[in-house]
Amino acid sequence: xxxxxxxxxxxxxxxxxxxxxxxxxxxxxxxxxxxxxxxxxxxxxxxxxxxxxxxxxxxxxxxxxxxxxxxxxxxxxxxxxxxxxxxxxxxxxxxxxxxxxxxxxxxxxxxxxxxxxxxxxxxxxxxxxxxxxxxxxxxxxxxxxxxxxxxxxxxxxxxxxxxxxxxxxxxxxxxxxxxxxxxxxxxxxxxxxxxxxxxxxxxxxxxxxxxxxxxxxxxxxxxxxxxxxxxxxxxxxxxxxxxxxxxxxxxxxxxxxxxxxxxxxxxxxxxxxxxxxxxxxxxxxxxxxxxxxxxxxxxxxxxxxxxxxxxxxxxxxxxxxxxxxxxxxxxxxxxxxxxxxxxxxxxxxxxxxxxxxxxxxx
Numbered sequence: 233x234x235x236x237x238x239x240x241x242x243x244x245x246x247x248x249x250x251x252x253x254x255x256x257x258x259x260x261x262x263x264x265x266x267x268x269x270x271x272x273x274x275x276x277x278x279x280x281x282x283x284x285x286x287x288x289x290x291x292x293x294x295x296x297x298x299x300x301x302x303x304x305x306x307x308x309x310x311x312x313x314x315x316x317x318x319x320x321x322x323x324x325x326x327x328x329x330x331x332x333x334x335x336x337x338x339x340x341x342x343x344x345x346x347x348x349x350x351x352x353x354x355x356x357x358x359x360x361x362x363x364x365x366x367x368x369x370x371x372x373x374x375x376x377x378x379x380x381x382x383x384x385x386x387x388x389x390x391x392x393x394x395x396x397x398x399x400x401x402x403x404x405x406x407x408x409x410x411x412x413x414x415x416x417x418x419x420x421x422x423x424x425x426x427x428x429x430x431x432x433x434x435x436x437x438x439x440x441x442x443x444x445x446x447x448x449x450x451x452x453x454x455x456x457x458x459x460x461x462x463x464x465x466x467x468x469x470x471x472x473x474x475x476x477x478x479x480x481x482x483x484x485x486x487x488x489x490x491x492x493x494x495x496x497x498x499x500x501x502x503x504x505x506x507x508x509x510x511x512x513x514x515x516x517x518x519x520x521x522x523x524x525x526x527x528x529x530x531x532x533x534x535x536x537x538x539x540x541x542x543x544x545x546x547x548x549x550x551x552x553x554x555x556x557x558x559x560x561x562x563x564x565x566x567x568x569x570x571x572x573x574x575x576x577x578x579x580x581x582x583x584x585x586x587x588x589x590x591x592x593x594x
Contacts (some may be wrong), residue, residue: 274308378445384441556578
């Protein structure tokens with residue numbers, strides 16, 4: 233008899249949570265009678281695991297994603313080991329009838345669980361879990377050292393083993409970590425790190441250190457100026473005059489508080505820049521210090537003489553002013569279409585997320 237598989241008990245309170253992608257049972261709620269797939273999988277897994285009497289591994293969640301009555305639903309299980317480590321198992325697609333009632337594929341999940349338990353016994357899954365647990369401890373120690381050195385702060389939120397849908401052929405758990413650290417906008421946010429094995433996970437963590445250290449230094453530098461980052465002139469004008477009319481602070485404040493909400497903004501080490509196309513009288517594309525104009529061309533002599541001159545000597549757009557200076561300008565032809573490609577220099581400004589204020593960096 234296996235000595236590490238637990239009997240799983242249903243907890244009869246709460247409700248099943250509906251998510252954007254499907255339904256999730258979190259191990260602490262009652263199965264909703266309308267979530268047929270999750271309920272059927274739960275009963276099948278419960279039956280399989282209840283054969284084993286020793287309480288060592290528990291089922292903590294069932295995730296049904298891509299829920300669709302016409303095609304099916306992908307099922308993922310999460311099992312927890314005694315050391316607190318979680319293993320996520322991809323059981324693949326469950327096909328459905330038209331009315332949403334699971335077909336016989338549910339029984340395949342039961343067979344998968346049987347096979348999984350056999351593999352756990354054969355490969356001594358507790359030993360594998362302990363290896364992952366040791367790696368988790370090492371990573372947490374590394375994060376603690378960075379914090380003590382005051383050069384980077386990273387919190388480990390989640391650390392789990394993952395078996396992909398091909399685990400029956402390749403029983404090699406991968407690693408998924410969720411950490412909280414400064415993102416490109418220098419805002420603390422969650423980040424997913426994946427690796428094929430614990431050793432590679434540690435390498436990913438060490439590679440992360442250099443970038444987070446750089447971002448931390450920049451955040452301190454900007455903070456000394458009372459700022460949260462920088463923004464260039466073109467991007468600033470796009471926020472203040474997005475649709476051709478003046479924009480009040482309330483209109484753009486959310487974009488600088490959380491740039492990820494604005495699909496036209498990108499961030500790099502605290503600098504906000506515009507990535508956007510316009511289809512007005514001409515097709516013009518902005519990407520930080522790069523501008524491309526489609527279906528237009530200048531003679532080569534005009535392009536070679538443009539360096540150092542204001543871009544407004546050649547192009548008119550509400551985001552451009554004479555302070556935007558041309559570094560290089562070339563006319564190119566690609567796939568039969570003509571383009572003008574321009575690299576520019578432009579002023580930068582500090583910005584404050586709390587107030588929406590901007591001021592010159594020099």
